[in-house]
Amino acid sequence: MAGTTGSEKKRSATQSSRPVRPPAPTRKDVIAHLIDQRDSYSRSNRRIADAILSEPRRFVETPVEALVTWIGVSAPTITRFARGIGCDGLKDLKLRIMGSMRVGIRYLEPQTQPVGVAEIADRVVTRAHAAIDQMFRTADLVGAQEAIRLIASCSTLYAFGSGGVSSWMIEEAQNRFFRLGIRVIPCADHQMQLMLASAIDRGDIVLCCSLTGDNEELARAVTVAREYGALTIGIAPSDSLLHGAVDVAVRLDMPADEDILSPATIRYAHLIAIDIIAYGVAIERKEGGREKLRRVRQQLANRRNTPNTQPLCD
Numbered sequence: 001m002a003g004t005t006g007s008e009k010k011r012s013a014t015q016s017s018r019p020v021r022p023p024a025p026t027r028k029d030v031i032a033h034l035i036d037q038r039d040s041y042s043r044s045n046r047r048i049a050d051a052i053l054s055e056p057r058r059f060v061e062t063p064v065e066a067l068v069t070w071i072g073v074s075a076p077t078i079t080r081f082a083r084g085i086g087c088d089g090l091k092d093l094k095l096r097i098m099g100s101m102r103v104g105i106r107y108l109e110p111q112t113q114p115v116g117v118a119e120i121a122d123r124v125v126t127r128a129h130a131a132i133d134q135m136f137r138t139a140d141l142v143g144a145q146e147a148i149r150l151i152a153s154c155s156t157l158y159a160f161g162s163g164g165v166s167s168w169m170i171e172e173a174q175n176r177f178f179r180l181g182i183r184v185i186p187c188a189d190h191q192m193q194l195m196l197a198s199a200i201d202r203g204d205i206v207l208c209c210s211l212t213g214d215n216e217e218l219a220r221a222v223t224v225a226r227e228y229g230a231l232t233i234g235i236a237p238s239d240s241l242l243h244g245a246v247d248v249a250v251r252l253d254m255p256a257d258e259d260i261l262s263p264a265t266i267r268y269a270h271l272i273a274i275d276i277i278a279y280g281v282a283i284e285r286k287e288g289g290r291e292k293l294r295r296v297r298q299q300l301a302n303r304r305n306t307p308n309t310q311p312l313c314d
Helices: 006-017 030-040 041-055 056-063 063-073 075-083 090-108 114-136 141-152 163-179 190-198 217-227 241-245 266-304
Strands: 156-160 184-189 205-209 231-236 248-251
Touching: 030 041, 030 090, 041 056, 041 063, 041 075, 056 090, 063 075, 075 090, 090 217, 114 266, 141 205, 141 231, 141 248, 141 266, 156 163, 156 190, 156 217, 163 184, 163 205, 163 266, 184 190, 190 217, 205 217, 217 231, 231 241, 231 266, 241 248
Parallel strands: 156 184, 156 205, 205 231, 231 248
Antiparallel strands: none
16 A cells, blocks of 8 residues: 555545534424423423323423422422423523524414314415405505516526425426526525526526515525525515515515414415516517417417316416
8 A cells, every 4th residue: 555645645534533513502492302202201201201292381380399289390300301301490491482482382282173174175265365365455566566567577597495385486486487488497495596597698587476575595695696686576575584685575464373273374475476577577578478378378278188178377
C-alpha cells in the first residue's frame, strides 16, 4: 500500500479536527408518547396518562394536591411518572403539555361528530359553500387584475408552492395556463425553487401559492427571482411574509377550519383565485389563447372518439 503523503496527512488531520455539528435537539411529543406507551404502563401510571389524554387543560391547571385527589395516585408517583417519560418533573411535564395544547388543543378535545354519511356530506358541502361565499365577498380584485395583466403578457410562468394544498395548487396553475399558450414550470421543492429563481430570465413571472404565507424558503426564492429581474405574484394571506415579499400580492384571508377532521376548506378559495386569474388571462390573450384551447380540445376529441358531451376546457 502506498504511503500517505504529507499533504494528505495534513488534510486528514484538518478534517478530523473540524467540529461536527450535532443535529438540532427536538422536544419529545409528550401526547404521542403517552398514546403509544399507554398500554405498557402500570395501573397507576395509566391513570395519569388517561387523565392527561382525556383532559389536558385540567391536568395543566390543577395543582399537585388536587391531582392526587382527582387521579387517585400519590404526588411522588406523579413526579416519577414525569421523570420516567423524560421530563425534569411535574412542572416540565405541564409545560410540554401546554406546548402540545398551543399547537393542537382541538386535536385533543372531543368534538361532536356527524352521524352517518348523509350528515358528513351535508357538512362538507355546507362548508364548501361558506368558503366560496367568503372568497366572493372578500376577493382581492385589485391584486387579481394586476396578476392577470402580468401573466397575460408573459411567455414563461414559474409556479412555486410547497406542502399539501400549495403543491397541488401549483399543478392546477400549470393545468390552467399551459393551455393558454404559456410555458409553465411548476416546482414544489425549495432547493429547486432557489435554483430556478437563480436561472430565471428578466420579465418571467413567478406565481407563488401559500396557505400561511409565512414559508421562509419560498420567500427566499421570491427574493432571488426579483434580484434577477423576474416579476413575482403571491396568493397568500395579508400581513404574511410572502405577501410583503412579492411585487403583486393577491390577498386571500380565510378563517381557520374548526373541525380538525374535515378537509381544509381554504383550498376552495385558492382554487377560485387561480380560476379567476386564469379566466382573465384567457380573455386578455384573446385569439392566441382561444387557438390553444381549440387544439387541446380537438386532440382530446379525436382520441376519445365518443359522441358524449365532454367538458370544453379540460
